[in-house]
Amino acid sequence: MSVQGLQEHVWENLDSRRHAVGRARVYRLTRRIIARWPDGPPESGAEFSAAVKSEERREYGMGIILSLFLGAIIQEIVRLLVQWWAKSATNRLLMAGYKKELLSAGD
Numbered sequence: 361m362s363v364q365g366l367q368e369h370v371w372e373n374l375d376s377r378r379h380a381v382g383r384a385r386v387y388r389l390t391r392r393i394i395a396r397w398p399d400g401p402p403e404s405g406a407e408f409s410a411a412v413k414s415e416e417r418r419e420y421g422m423g424i425i426l427s428l429f430l431g432a433i434i435q436e437i438v439r440l441l442v443q444w445w446a447k448s449a450t451n452r453l454l455m456a457g458y459k460k461e462l463l464s465a466g467d
Contacts, residue, residue: 363394363458370440374433381433389416389437395462397455401442409435 361369367387371378378386393412413431445455 361454363391363461366390366394366441366444366454366458369444370437373440374436377429377433377436381430386433386437389434390441391462392416393434393437393441394455394458397441397445397459399456401445402438409438412438 367390370390371383371386374386389412392415396412409431413434416430416434441455445451
């Protein structure tokens with residue numbers, strides 16, 4: 361699996377709210393979360409989600425309503441990535457590699 365494959369995995373496993381946000385934003389959020397991934401699982405999915413939401417809100421100047429909706433999507437993406445990460449040692453190694461790849465690319 362590649363970063364793009366993991367993005368597709370997240371997209372396919374999100375509920376119908378994904379369509380309101382759009383594939384491009386879900387992919388961008390997924391890349392942003394992977395680039396910020398800690399060496400282990402996020403200590404608090406809520407804190408991790410809040411940090412990503414704050415970055416996204418600052419960068420794109422979102423209002424409160426969109427920000428709340430986006431926060432729910434981000435939490436779901438984090439949940440899906442944590443499940444995928446925890447599923448196998450291979451996935452944990454892949455996540456570390458993806459993070460390194462994205463950071464070296466400037467994401």
